[in-house]
Amino acid sequence: MYRFASFDEPILNRLPQKRVEVNPEIEWVPEKLRRKTPPNIPNLEEQQVVRHFFRLSQMNYGIENGMYPLGSCTMKYNPKICEDIANWRAFTDIHPYQNESTVQGTLQILYELEQMLKEITGMHAFSLQPAAGAHGEFLGMLIVRAYHESMGNEERREVIVPDTAHGTNPASARMVGFDVIEIPSNSEGTVDLKVLEKTLSDKTAALMLTNPNTLGIFESDILEIADMVHDAGALLYYDGANLNAILGKARPGDMGFDIVHLNLHKTFSTPHGGGGPGAGPVGVKESLSKFLPVPRIKKEGNRYVLDYNYPHSVGKVRDFYGNIEVCIKAYVYLLLMGRNGLKEVAEISVLNSNYMKEKLKKSGFYHLPYRDLRKHEFVVSCEPLREKKGVRAIDVAKRLLDYGLHPPTIYFPLIVKEALMIEPTETETKEDLDRYVEALLSIANEDPEIVKEAPSKTPNRRIDEAFAAKNLVLTWKDI
Ligand SMILES: Cc1ncc(COP(=O)(O)O)c(C=O)c1O
Incomplete structure (x- = not known):
């Protein structure tokens, strides 16, 4: 058996006999202040709790998962x-x-x-x-x-x-x-x-x-x-x-x-x-x-x-x-x-945005309103897609979730009909930009019924937003 160099006794003999109580009785709390009934909270093992929260964290999407081109919100990677x-x-x-x-x-x-x-x-x-x-x-x-x-x-x-x-x-x-x-x-x-x-x-x-x-x-x-x-x-x-x-x-x-x-x-x-x-x-x-x-x-x-x-x-x-x-x-x-790094932020964010804009514009499904050159973000309209296939900006946004991608900002600014407002930021690679454009083009070519039903692969399906807004439930109810 393993022994410490300075001890003759086996090391396990020095451990306490009983398993250590993580939550021991707090003897010093005066009797009258102690609760008589146990609290009505889940009694779970550490591992169960860790698994629960880890699973919840995987149901979320953040910049660590992938591109998050939420126009006007600059969701770039943060060192x-x-x-x-x-x-x-x-x-x-x-x-x-x-x-x-x-x-x-x-x-x-x-x-x-x-x-x-x-x-x-x-x-x-x-x-x-x-x-x-x-x-x-x-x-x-x-x-x-x-x-x-x-x-x-x-x-x-x-x-x-x-x-x-x-x-x-x-x-x-x-x-x-x-x-x-x-x-x-x-x-x-x-x-x-x-x-x-x-x-x-x-x-x-x-x-x-x-x-x-x-x-x-x-x-x-x-x-x-x-x-x-x-x-x-x-x-x-x-x-x-x-x-x-x-x-x-x-x-x-x-x-x-x-x-x-x-x-x-x-x-x-x-x-x-x-x-x-x-x-x-x-x-x-x-x-x-x-x-x-x-x-x-x-x-x-x-x-x-x-x-x-x-x-x-x-x-x-x-x-x-x-x-x-x-x-x-x-x-x-x-x-x-540093000074030059900040300039590169502007240069690359503008380059990325114009790169994506050009690829989408050519498809014929996403229309670019107003003049051509854009800065760090651009807005395209899904009007052609709506006219040809009845697919709206909200449908495209929801279908992107099935591709494992975060949608862009939609319906803003209000002066562009069926707007998708895309801001790739400077922190995305060319491969990620290409992947996003490919997803948007693939959605445009899909069966419109599948797109209008999306998302179909996420933990929650499309919700009735009008119903949710009118029937707000802001507190947790154990049902
Ligand atoms: C152009 C513009 N102005 C103002 C704001 C407001 O900033 P905040 O969300 O920090 O209140 C935003 C946020 O998205 C924005 O895009």
Whole structure:
């Protein structure tokens, strides 16, 4: 029998006689506080629990399973080192009420992240506080309101959004009390300058725009648009959700935008979806920096301090300093990529999107509306497929599940009928892009009845979404 060098006794004799109780009686709990009946919870072995959750995890689909081309959502692969570093106890164990002298390293990271975002966007100052893109828009709109109030322009109650805008844009403007004016795009899929000119007035507070827009088309008239908006006394707001397309190539600050929000959980590599957590930092030009939320992180000599002394600040939009872990992941990502790496993100994401677009366009089943060249994402219409075979965008999306692929965004932007909005991102290989295109082409050639019945290979079949929406069950019921 095996023996330790320094012991004569067999090692097994030193083990306890009884199997160790993982959940022993807690003797020190006073008798009157102890429960009389056992809790009504499943009594399972560890292995059963592990198998249960592992099986559930396999029923899910994430970027680790395969391509996830959810247009407008930038579901790119996130390097694991970003997660690992954000999980260091040096970050996870700090408390927001800790004295700032004891969290100098974290403050330094946040400060430096702000500096990097300033350079990337061409803005003057940043707040990392908002917890999502839409939250950043909300803060941006609060700043628009504070700016006009400070100028005595209370009558500026209108925010203009193009019809390609993400739904959160009008919602955020409305939440801050603005009236939303939607303007139609021109035949190129971009802002119609004539319509914009007619819409701008002394009631306009801001124009909200993303560039490239949600069709993946770059607004090449942006400098003229900026002049028109500023001449009308309004501000220009940049929805930075599509920044992936222009990283290191063009800066919203140089295009004339006054306020931007970024989605760190898209462009700067934090898992996105499932409700967060995210980070939607907001950057502003110098004249607006006094309105940013407090506290602001300042560098004084070699020290970093939290400065609350901004009397014109719109106040806090989130408790403490924002989703710090997400900011740390973005910081690590920026260090990993470096200046040239960021440019490559833009180049490859645009190349991938145009590669797929070309292949699909040629098929005759997927129509490409508007002009040809796209940025990081493109929108095709399934109208030809609907006309020829009665197959709609929703059917194509559901059938992709049977191919083991995640569908793209569908029916958005609203101005394209039967829209599939595809954003491959820069992190996919040519083989994966080809596989996805092949699946879309194969679906187009399939028996339409099979496609309309899809999915047939997933744990859940197609659900009646209207029924589900009208009969919401939000709590677990043991039936
Ligand atoms: C163009 C655009 N703007 C804003 C948002 C809102 O961002 P978030 O989901 O982080 O609130 C999104 C999200 O998908 C988007 O695609």
